Amino acid sequence: MEIIKTIFGILIPFFGTVLGSAVVFAFRKNINTKTQSIFLAFSSGVMIAASIWSLIIPAIDMYPGNFGWIIVSFGVLIGSLFITFTDYFSKTNINNSKTKKLSFAIILHNIPEGMAVGIVFASSLKENFGVEFMSALMLSIGIAIQNIPEGMAISLPCKSEGVSNKKSFLLGVLSRNCRANCSFGNTSN
Numbered sequence: 001m002e003i004i005k006t007i008f009g010i011l012i013p014f015f016g017t018v019l020g021s022a023v024v025f026a027f028r029k030n031i032n033t034k035t036q037s038i039f040l041a042f043s044s045g046v047m048i049a050a051s052i053w054s055l056i057i058p059a060i061d062m063y064p065g066n067f068g069w070i071i072v073s074f075g076v077l078i079g080s081l082f083i084t085f086t087d088y089f090s091k092t093n094i095n096n097s098k099t100k101k102l103s104f105a106i107i108l109h110n111i112p113e114g115m116a117v118g119i120v121f122a123s124s125l126k127e128n129f130g131v132e133f134m135s136a137l138m139l140s141i142g143i144a145i146q147n148i149p150e151g152m153a154i155s156l157p158c159k160s161e162g163v164s165n166k167k168s169f170l171l172g173v174l175s176r177n178c179r180a181n182c183s184f185g186n187t188s189n
Contacts, residue, residue, distance in 0.1 A: 005133065006121045009140045013117060016144030020151025021172025024159050031160045039156050043149030050146030054139060055116060083108070102157060106150050107175050113143055150175070 023039075031039075056076065060068040083105060120139050123131035155172030159165065 002125055002133075006125065009121050009133075009137050010117055012137075012140040013113070013143040013147050016147035017151040017175065018173055020148035020153075021155040021169045023152050024155040024165050024168045024172065027156075027159060027165070030162070031156055033160075036156055036160055039149075039152050043153040046149045047146050050142055054142030054146065055113075058139065079112070103154055103171070103175060106154060110150075110175065117143060 056072055059072045059075070062068065063071055086104070086108065087101065117136075117140050120131055120136040124133045124136040151172040154175045155168040158168035158171050163171070
């Protein structure tokens with residue numbers, strides 16, 4: 001029974017991404033720049049808030065003593081430098097669009113996000129790790145809430161580049177699982 005609960009808990013963030021990606025079906029025609037900017041700004045705000053309250057603060061609290069903030073700050077710095085490096089490195093690609101870079105950044109950040117969910121659920125199965133199942137579930141739900149705008153942040157720009165609703169939805173969903181095929185092209189709805 002514990003394994004089934006764990007599998008369900010690990011899938012919760014995926015359902016958040018699916019829900020966010022499905023927003024693309026609300027638009028029959030291309031999305032104007034103002035609407036897309038509002039959705040991307042909303043997505044950014046939710047992702048930053050969720051990162052702070054669902055990942056950074058719990059990571060600081062998990063470290064014994066008063067030095068958790070040093071370890072977490074180091075991790076945030078390394079992650080930020082890694083994203084900066086990949087952004088700089090990706091500029092050498094001639095066929096690079098803002099949507100592809102956004103997709104890559106979200107896909108890349110899903111790796112540690114998935115690791116966090118997996119580690120906390122695995123820890124909840126071991127009694128001596130001090131992680132309760134409800135804590136793991138709350139982290140999973142927090143990341144799922146963050147993944148709703150992430151799904152939007154992938155699917156809506158794809159739609160605005162002329163990709164069909166179905167393919168935009170699929171690219172948004174795939175961004176959660178592994179990698180999206182970022183060869184966008186004009187297709188019909």
